[in-house]
Amino acid sequence: MRKRVVALLLLLAAPVWAQDMPLPSWNDTGTKTAILAFVADVTDESADTFVPEADRIAVFDNDGTLWSEQPVYFQFLFALDRARALAAADPAWATTPVLKAAVAGDMKTIMTGGHAALLEIVEATHSGLAVDQFTAQVADWIATAKHPTTGLRYDQMTYQPMIELLDYLRANGFQTFIVSGGGVDFMRAFTEQAYGVPPQNVIGSLGKATYRVVDGVPQIIKDPGIAFIDDKEGKPIGIERAIGKRPILAAGNSDGDYQMLQWTTAGTGPRLGLLIHHTDAAREFAYDRPSAIGQLDRALDDAPGMGWLVVDMAKDWARVWTGD
Amino acid sequence: MRKRVVALLLLLAAPVWAQDMPLPSWNDTGTKTAILAFVADVTDESADTFVPEADRIAVFDNDGTLWSEQPVYFQFLFALDRARALAAADPAWATTPVLKAAVAGDMKTIMTGGHAALLEIVEATHSGLAVDQFTAQVADWIATAKHPTTGLRYDQMTYQPMIELLDYLRANGFQTFIVSGGGVDFMRAFTEQAYGVPPQNVIGSLGKATYRVVDGVPQIIKDPGIAFIDDKEGKPIGIERAIGKRPILAAGNSDGDYQMLQWTTAGTGPRLGLLIHHTDAAREFAYDRPSAIGQLDRALDDAPGMGWLVVDMAKDWARVWTGD
Numbered sequence: 001m002r003k004r005v006v007a008l009l010l011l012l013a014a015p016v017w018a019q020d021m022p023l024p025s026w027n028d029t030g031t032k033t034a035i036l037a038f039v040a041d042v043t044d045e046s047a048d049t050f051v052p053e054a055d056r057i058a059v060f061d062n063d064g065t066l067w068s069e070q071p072v073y074f075q076f077l078f079a080l081d082r083a084r085a086l087a088a089a090d091p092a093w094a095t096t097p098v099l100k101a102a103v104a105g106d107m108k109t110i111m112t113g114g115h116a117a118l119l120e121i122v123e124a125t126h127s128g129l130a131v132d133q134f135t136a137q138v139a140d141w142i143a144t145a146k147h148p149t150t151g152l153r154y155d156q157m158t159y160q161p162m163i164e165l166l167d168y169l170r171a172n173g174f175q176t177f178i179v180s181g182g183g184v185d186f187m188r189a190f191t192e193q194a195y196g197v198p199p200q201n202v203i204g205s206l207g208k209a210t211y212r213v214v215d216g217v218p219q220i221i222k223d224p225g226i227a228f229i230d231d232k233e234g235k236p237i238g239i240e241r242a243i244g245k246r247p248i249l250a251a252g253n254s255d256g257d258y259q260m261l262q263w264t265t266a267g268t269g270p271r272l273g274l275l276i277h278h279t280d281a282a283r284e285f286a287y288d289r290p291s292a293i294g295q296l297d298r299a300l301d302d303a304p305g306m307g308w309l310v311v312d313m314a315k316d317w318a319r320v321w322t323g324d
Numbered sequence: 325m326r327k328r329v330v331a332l333l334l335l336l337a338a339p340v341w342a343q344d345m346p347l348p349s350w351n352d353t354g355t356k357t358a359i360l361a362f363v364a365d366v367t368d369e370s371a372d373t374f375v376p377e378a379d380r381i382a383v384f385d386n387d388g389t390l391w392s393e394q395p396v397y398f399q400f401l402f403a404l405d406r407a408r409a410l411a412a413a414d415p416a417w418a419t420t421p422v423l424k425a426a427v428a429g430d431m432k433t434i435m436t437g438g439h440a441a442l443l444e445i446v447e448a449t450h451s452g453l454a455v456d457q458f459t460a461q462v463a464d465w466i467a468t469a470k471h472p473t474t475g476l477r478y479d480q481m482t483y484q485p486m487i488e489l490l491d492y493l494r495a496n497g498f499q500t501f502i503v504s505g506g507g508v509d510f511m512r513a514f515t516e517q518a519y520g521v522p523p524q525n526v527i528g529s530l531g532k533a534t535y536r537v538v539d540g541v542p543q544i545i546k547d548p549g550i551a552f553i554d555d556k557e558g559k560p561i562g563i564e565r566a567i568g569k570r571p572i573l574a575a576g577n578s579d580g581d582y583q584m585l586q587w588t589t590a591g592t593g594p595r596l597g598l599l600i601h602h603t604d605a606a607r608e609f610a611y612d613r614p615s616a617i618g619q620l621d622r623a624l625d626d627a628p629g630m631g632w633l634v635v636d637m638a639k640d641w642a643r644v645w646t647g648d
Contacts, residue, residue, distance in 0.1 A: 240455055
C-alpha cells in the first residue's frame with residue numbers, strides 16, 4: 001500500500017520535476033554541472049560569488065554558437081539568393097565577374113576572389129535600400145529558404161541546447177546579448193523569435209548608413225561600405241560601445257571569439273567562458289583547426305590555461321538543432 | 325464632528341495622493357496634460373493607440389534636455405579641468421597654443437580656434453588611457469567639481485521634471501535611452517545614478533578605441549580620433565545601430581535633435597516629440613536662435629507643423645534643477 005502511494009506521488013511529481021530541470025537537452029556531463037554551478041554561484045546572495053542582476057551580462061557569438069555556419073555563413077547564402085533575385089528583376093544587375101559568379105552560384109570563382117569577392121557580393125546585395133525593407137527581405141528569406149544539404153529552414157538549424165541556456169540565464173536574472181561578426185540588420189530580423197534576444201541586445205558588424213528624407217519620408221538607407229567589423233579584437237570594442245560593462249559570461253566557437261572570451265574572463269569575480277567545439281559529424285558538422293569557416297585553433301589550445309569550458313557537441317548535447 | 329473626521333481623513337490621504345500624482349514638478353499646463361494623455365493612449369490595451377511594452381522606446385538628448393549646457397557643454401568643462409590636472413602632473417604636457425590655452429582657461433583663444441580647437445582639447449584629455457580609468461576620472465569629477473556660475477555640482481544641475489518624466493515612462497513600461505552628441509564613456513559615469521539609465525541604454529558619440537593586452541592584462545584603450553558623431557543626422561543612425569527600433573517618444577532641445585524628433589514622430593501610430601525651450605533666465609538660462617551652444621532655430625520654427633510639443637521651461641516647470 002505504502003509503495004503504491006509513493007509510486008503515485010512520484011508519478012504526480014514527475015512532470016513538475018521534469019519541467020523544472022534546467023537545460024534538458026544537455027547531457028549530464030561535467031560541462032552541464034559546471035554551467036549550473038556557475039549560475040548557482042552568481043545568484044546566491046549569501047555567497048561572496050554573488051553578482052547583482054545589473055551586472056549579469058552574458059554575450060553569445062551567433063554563427064557556429066547559436067546556429068550552424070556550414071558550408072558557409074548563412075548570411076552569405078542569403079546574399080547569394082538576393083543576387084539571384086536582383087538579377088532576375090534586372091538582367092543587367094551583375095556588372096562584374098564576381099557578381100556574375102554570385103548569380104550563377106559559382107562558388108569556385110567566388111572563393112578564388114577571397115575576402116574581397118565575398119565583401120563585394122555582400123555590399124551589392126545589402127545596400128541601396130532602407131533598413132526596414134532589408135529586414136523584411138531577411139525575415140521573408142528566413143521563413144522560406146532551405147539549407148542546401150539538410151533541407152531545413154535556417155531557423156531550424158539553431159541549437160536547442162543553446163536556446164535553453166539563453167532562457168535559463170534570463171530566468172536567473174541575466175541579460176543576454178548576441179555579439180557576432182554577422183551584420184546587425186541581418187540578425188535582428190530573426191533573433192527575437194529564434195533566441196528571445198530583442199534588437200537592442202544584438203551587437204554585430206555595421207555597414208555604412210545615411211539618414212535621408214526621400215519625398216518627405218525620413219529613411220535610414222543602407223550604403224555600401226563597412227563601418228565596423230565586430231570580430232576578433234572588434235568584439236570587446238563592440239561590447240564596450242554597446243553595453244559599457246564587461247560581461248561575466250561569454251560563449252563562442254572560433255578564434256574570432258578569442259578576444260571576447262579573454263576580455264570577459266579576465267575580469268574579477270566569477271566568470272564563465274564557453275567554447276563550442278563542433279565534434280559531431282553525424283548530427284551536425286565536425287571541424288576546427290583547418291576550417292575556412294569557424295576556424296578553432298588558438299582558442300582550443302589556450303582554453304585549458306584560460307579556464308574556458310570546451311563544449312563537446314557530440315558528448316555534451318542530447319539534441320542539436322531545434323528543427324531536428 | 326463630521327468635519328473633523330473628514331479633515332483627518334484628508335490629512336491621512338494627502339501624502340499617498342501626492343505620491344501617486346505623476347510629474348509633480350510639472351505645472352498643470354497643456355504640456356503636462358498632453359504628456360499624460362500620450363502615455364494613457366499607448367498603455368490602454370483596449371484602445372487602438374495601444375503600443376506593446378517592447379515597442380515603448382523613448383529617447384532623450386542629454387545636454388540641455390536632461391541637464392544644463394551653459395556656458396558650454398559640461399563635458400568640455402571636464403576636459404579643461406583634465407587639461408589643468410595633466411599639466412600639473414607634467415609641465416611639458418601642453419605642447420600647442422590651444423592646449424596651453426586650455427590649461428590657462430583662456431576661453432577667448434580656444435573659441436577663436438573654433439571646432440578644431442575644441443576637438444584638440446577633448447582628444448588630448450580623453451585618450452591614452454583605459455575606458456575604466458577614464459570613467460573613474462569622470463565619476464570623481466562629477467562628485468566634486470562645481471559649476472563656474474551656480475556653484476552647484478554638475479549632477480545637481482540635472483532637471484527634476486525630466487527625471488520625473490523618465491521615471492514615469494519606465495513605470496509605464498517604457499525603455500528609456502539617452503541619445504546625445506556627448507561622449508558615451510563620459511555619460512556612462514553618471515547616467516545610471518542621475519537618471520536611472522544604465523550604460524547599455526546610453527548612445528553617444530564614439531572615440532576610436534583599441535583592444536590590447538598590456539603586461540598580460542586585457543584593456544580597452546581610448547585612442548585619439550572620432551569614430552562616430554551622434555548629432556543631427558547621426559542621431560537616427562545611432563538609434564538604428566544601437567536599438568534597431570524606431571522610438572515612439574523623443575525629447576531634445578536644439579537643432580541637433582531635429583532629425584531624431586523627425587525620425588521618431590514620422591512613424592505610424594501614436595508618437596510624441598518634445599522640444600525643451602530654455603525660456604527661464606531667472607531659474608536657469610534663456611537662449612535659443614542665436615546661441616552657440618544648444619542653438620534652437622529651425623526646430624522651433626517647424627515644431628507646430630511637425631506636431632512637436634514645445635516645453636516652455638518658465639511656464640511648464642514648477643522646479644528646474646534637482647540641486648535647487
